[in-house]
Every structure is written in C-alpha cells, then in structure tokens.
Amino acid sequence: MSKAPSSGRKLFNGIEASGTFPVEYRFSHAKSGNRHLVVVFANFSAPEDYGWSNGVFDNVRANILWIRDRFDGMNAYYLCRNMDFGLADSVQALIANFVRALGLTPDQVTLWGGSKGGSAALYLGLMHGYRNIVAIVPQFLIGDALEKRHPKVGAYMLGEGAPAHNARILDALIPDLVRRQANRGANIYVLSSPQDEHYTVQVEPFLGMFHGYENFNYLHSESPTIQGHATATRRNVPALVGLLNLLADGYAPRLGFARHAQEEFDRDQSAVDAYLASTAKVQNADAFPPPEVTTPGVNSEVPATGVRFIGHAPGAVRVSMWENGKFLASPPVAPDGAWTWEPERTWTRGKHSVKIFAVSPAGFHSARVEVPFTVSDRAAAPLPAVGANPGPGAPFAADTGLHPGRPLRPPVVTAPGPQHPVATAVAFHGHAMGAAEVRFRENGVVLGSVGVAPNGNWGWEPGWAWPEGPHLVEAVSVDTTGMESPPTLTAFTVMPASVPTGYFTPRY
Structure with missing residues (x-):
C-alpha cells in the first residue's frame, strides 16, 4: 500500500494478472458514500506512468482507479504490443473487474485521460460502452503520432520495423468507432487548443464526426498562457475536475433531465475489498512467500x-x-x-x-x-578444529563463515541415510558449519542449492520424482566468497512405489 496523498485518501496498489498482460493499478475509495468510478489514463510525462497522480483528484468524491501505462518497461497507449490487442483486453478486464466489485454499471463510470491517455479514454470508452468520457488534447491518429513523435513506443506497439501499414491500422481505431457511432449515448467531453501542435492534424478534422452523438461537448481553449501540447493538457484541469464531481453525482452538463447520483454510506464493500486483496501488489505470505x-x-x-x-x-x-x-x-x-x-x-x-x-x-x-x-573490524569467532562434528542442531549462529586461511568443511548430510532405500520424493537435510549455502550435483550436473540457516541447519527438497535405482549425490558447502568445500557423497536407492521404504524425513 502506498502513502496516502495530502487529502488523507488511502491508496491501494495492485496488479491484475489474469489477462495476457499484467496491468498495474492504484485505487482510492470514494468519499461520502459516492457511487461512481473514475478511471484515469496517463500522458507521456506522468510520474511512474500514473496519470494525474499529483493530488489533483484529492477532492473528487468518486472511487478513483489509476491505471499504469507501463508494459515490459514501455508505454503502449493502453492498446497493444506488436499489434497484440490482448494488452487493451487486459486493461478492459481490470476496469470491468472493478465495476463488478463495486456493484456498478458502465453508466456509473467516467474515463479520463490527457494526450495518449485521452486517446485511450476515447477508444476504451467508445468500444466498451462507458457512460462518460473526458479526453484532454487526445490524438485521434495514433499511428501518425507514433511515427512523428514517439518512434521507440512505435516500435514496441507496431512490431519490428514499425511497419507503416500497422500505423495506419492504429490511425483508424478511434475514427472508425466514431463513424459507426459506437456508444452514441455517451457523454463525451473533448478539450483542445489551436496553440497545441497536435490540433490541426489530430483533433480539428474529427470534431464534425460526432454530430450524431447525443451529448458531445468540445471545449475550445485559447489563451496566451498555452504554449504547445503540454500546457494545453494542463490549462483547464481545475474546471474539468469540477466536471468530474458533477459526473460523479449524476449530472452530465447538457439540456434535459439529470438525476442526482445515488449515495450509500453503509454499502457492503466486501466484494471490492476482496478484489483489492487478491490483486494487491504486495501479496501475503501464503500467496507469495517473502525471500x-x-x-x-x-x-x-x-x-x-x-x-x-x-x-x-x-x-x-x-x-x-x-x-x-x-x-x-x-x-x-x-x-x-x-x-x-x-x-x-x-x-x-x-x-x-x-x-x-x-x-x-x-x-x-x-x-x-x-x-x-x-x-565491524572485530575478527570472527574461531572455528572448532577441522573434522569436529558438533552434531545436528548444534548452535552455529556465532559463526559467520569468514575465516581466512581455514578450509571450509564438507556439509554433514543426515538424510537420506547411507545406502538407505527411499521413495521417489527425496528430501535432503543436514548441517554445514560456516557455510552460506549447500550445492548438489549428480554425475557432474548441478541439481540445485539451498541456503544455510543461522544455526547451520539446511534442508532441500528438489520437487521432482527421482528415477528408480541407485543414486550418488555430491553435496558441497559454499562460503560467502563462493569458495566450495570438498564434497560429501550421499548414496541412496529409489525403490518402486509399491515397495515400502520406511523412510522418515527429519525436521529441524
């Protein structure tokens, strides 16, 4: 869980990993029992690729879901990698899971984004029927923007060599949805400015295409303080944040009837709490053990x-x-x-x-x-004489294994016993004074390794079924410098499953 912002809203970090691409998110519960979800998409300058995460939404009453545009270390417009739109499907799956967990419908969702985040809000909002879309200086021709301004992102999204025909496919994504009047009943708010270098090519030619939409709104911003795309993105944010609260309360600025949003202060949040727990970025020890x-x-x-x-x-x-x-x-x-x-x-x-x-x-x-x-500069405690066997469970915690000039002793293997018949699931146990880890080999092939506990004890369970018949495994102690001891040879025979072995695995 990350730190709460200045408003005191608690943030939850998580990953939705059920789709083709893991999608990272942050989430904050609504204030005052509000029953709405705002989904936030990032622009290129967003810190950590989480858009509008600088406190600008502190006073928004709705639930807020920030989605990170970072996949394999690259941005992707929340759309695709190598033209694999499983990425966009994974993003949509995250949104749909939150809508379901909060007990909402698409009519109670607002998608918000600026620049490439605005493009994502338009594409996903029109494609999946979300009621409200706020797109601040979006790019309608995504492929063209990649070719001219973001070639590295273009290579990631379009594939090797960034083929031009793939760029044209991305150019058509949003315009084709608008031509088909996808999600015609959405409340759409697009903001841009003629001072934005994207305006002439990326926005203005497409505004007339929304003529058939029931509530399309274009906010045209002209100001001497706007100098390029970045400032056009930020210029009218305060007013638009106020719009968010209206949308969250059920008001979409337009002529006609509007109903105030439903509020439920004591609503059961167990479903969304369960989803937050199951997708939390920091997992509990049962799901993913600590190192x-x-x-x-x-x-x-x-x-x-x-x-x-x-x-x-x-x-x-x-x-x-x-x-x-x-x-x-x-x-x-x-x-x-x-x-x-x-x-x-x-x-x-x-x-x-x-x-x-x-x-x-x-x-x-x-x-x-x-x-x-x-x-410390203090010398480490001396080792007992080479060859001394303290026995299982003896206290080795004071021994750091750093003894210049002293040979590292082979590990003591207490199980399996010498020539002991065992089942196919073989577990090794023992102790190794002064060692950091124990490594295992058979016929010169490294099988694995295991760390040594502070008291010198170790236990290794390979996790595979051993072939029937005799085996001879070498175990060596390894100190903190990587130096190996002479090997300890452990011979055992794996018996057929039908033959009882009487094998007992000791636990320390």
Missing part, C-alpha cells in the same frame, strides 16, 4: 569489505533491496530460487538494516524481510 536470507545472519557481525547477501526466493525473478528508504540493488533469482549480491563498496562501520522483498514474473511483491547486521 529467505541466509547471509548475513540476523544481528551478525561482518567485515566492512566482506558483506555479501545470499538467499532463496522460490517463484521470484528478482529481489529488491533497500536501506533507509534508498534502493540498493535488484539481483536476479536463479531458476532454483537462489540469489546473491555482493556490493562493490565498503560499508560504514556500525549497525545496518536492509529490507528485502521478492518480485514475481507478473510484478507482484512479497512481504518485506528485514536483515539487521553490524559492520
């Missing part, structure tokens, strides 16, 4: 030049690391869940606390884990 950090240990002491982070984050593509609100790094996560980061700097002496969260392929975040540690 495991094995090094440095909690409240451990590490040298200033030897800080290294090692851990596991199953199901993640990367982890994100922060200290005191400042971004540190985002190392990738290997297919087996392992990740590591070694900063190229000397850490200041004293206490540190790094917060880490995992990021899924769709962009969801896990809960944060906090790793407090102390950077």
